[in-house]
Amino acid sequence: MRRTRFDDAACPIARSLDQIGDWWSLLIVRDALDGARRFTEFQKRLGLAKNILSARLSKLVAHGILRLEPASDGSAYQEYVLTEKGESLRLVLMALRQWGEDFLFAPDDRPLPHVVKASGKPLGPLEITHPKPRKLGPRDVEVLKELDD
Amino acid sequence: MRRTRFDDAACPIARSLDQIGDWWSLLIVRDALDGARRFTEFQKRLGLAKNILSARLSKLVAHGILRLEPASDGSAYQEYVLTEKGESLRLVLMALRQWGEDFLFAPDDRPLPHVVKASGKPLGPLEITHPKPRKLGPRDVEVLKELDD
Numbered sequence: 151m152r153r154t155r156f157d158d159a160a161c162p163i164a165r166s167l168d169q170i171g172d173w174w175s176l177l178i179v180r181d182a183l184d185g186a187r188r189f190t191e192f193q194k195r196l197g198l199a200k201n202i203l204s205a206r207l208s209k210l211v212a213h214g215i216l217r218l219e220p221a222s223d224g225s226a227y228q229e230y231v232l233t234e235k236g237e238s239l240r241l242v243l244m245a246l247r248q249w250g251e252d253f254l255f256a257p258d259d260r261p262l263p264h265v266v267k268a269s270g271k272p273l274g275p276l277e278i279t280h281p282k283p284r285k286l287g288p289r290d291v292e293v294l295k296e297l298d299d
Numbered sequence: 300m301r302r303t304r305f306d307d308a309a310c311p312i313a314r315s316l317d318q319i320g321d322w323w324s325l326l327i328v329r330d331a332l333d334g335a336r337r338f339t340e341f342q343k344r345l346g347l348a349k350n351i352l353s354a355r356l357s358k359l360v361a362h363g364i365l366r367l368e369p370a371s372d373g374s375a376y377q378e379y380v381l382t383e384k385g386e387s388l389r390l391v392l393m394a395l396r397q398w399g400e401d402f403l404f405a406p407d408d409r410p411l412p413h414v415v416k417a418s419g420k421p422l423g424p425l426e427i428t429h430p431k432p433r434k435l436g437p438r439d440v441e442v443l444k445e446l447d448d
Contacts, residue, residue, distance in 0.1 A: 162399030162410050163329055163392055164322075169403070173313075173320035180312055183437075235402045240437035241425055243312055245394040250311030253384045254318070261311050267441050276390055276425065288332075288389035292416045 169213045170239065174198065174206045176246070179232070179239045182216065187229035215239070241276075248276055318362045319388065323347065323355045325395070328381070328388045331365065336378040364388070390425075397425055 159165055170176055174196070181195045193203055207230060210216040215236040221227040244264065251261060263272040278291060308314055319325055323345070330344045342352055356379060359365040364385040370376040393413065400410060412421040427440060 160410065161329075162396045162403065164326065164399075165403040166395040166399035167322040167325060171322035171325075173316040176316060176320075177313065180310075184441075237437040238398055238401065240440060241427065242391070242394040242398055244427065244440070245391040245425075246315040247311045249387055249391055250313075250315035252387065254311065254314040261309065264440050267439055273427065273440065276394075276427065278390065278393065278422065278425065288386045290416055291389065291393070291413050291422065292333075 166242075169215070170242075172206070174202070175210060175215075176239070176243065178203075178206055178210060179215065179236060180243055182230060182232050182236065183240055183243065187222070187231065188227060189230075192230070210236070244276055315391075318364070319391075321355075323351065324359060324364075325388070325392065327352075327355055327359060328364065328385060329392055331379060331381050331385065332389055332392065336371070336380065337376060338379075341379070359385070393425055 159168075170179070177196055178192055181192055186192050186195060189203070189207070192198070192207070193200065196203065198206075207216065211218060211230070213235075214233055216230045217233050218228045219231045221229050247261075247264070255261065265272050278288070308317075319328070326345055327341055330341055335341050335344060338352070338356070341347070341356070342349065345352065347355075356365065360367060360379070362384075363382055365379045366382050367377045368380045370378050396410075396413070404410065414421050427437070
């Protein structure tokens, strides 16, 4: 299928998908958030052909989602480290995870929860909230078509 | 590229990407959340070839994200309506939108905000919160590797 470019689009969802809209990229970011840093680690976790992994990593570096750093152990290897832009994809992955947990698992087969690092306490679900927290459903939200003056 | 199936994966992110991991599907869901219901509406909004749109819509129906209903105006057409599972992708799209807004737009070129339908008031940002609301950063979260007894 011909790949369409969305990066000139006015829609922020389309622009985001232009940078991370192939799932390998999101799975690489998932594993980076989980501590993977080296090419061989990503390869082992994802079981992905070297040339494909290499292309995806280069694209993520070009988009400023990962950056290259000298290896933390002083060896000659380079490591892939998430930038702030990359770390911020945590929320996208949490939303994907939550949707998967809610709709794609049997009740007795739920995956392990996200926890707060400092306390080990499970997080509550991601929710759409008012500026003053009040739970909203997906139908309570709409996108403005124009701004009032 | 060979398409790998993730639906047997233990990871809820991988399972989610197996169902909605090609971006056309997410853009179709975006437009459905924005009110599109008919084949011709989706085609006009997305500028997508009929055969590709048809395949994507069928896949979304097969996954229970959209369902087919008789046209609301009593004509012979059928309409694509989001299920609860489909509506719940709002959170994933909001997370993608927020990331795009934060990192892919110039400050003077920000897209229009999401608002609460009932009040027209802009939403606050999606945030990772404790069960008792307290803002957490992306680094405060980790995924458990095993459950304590």
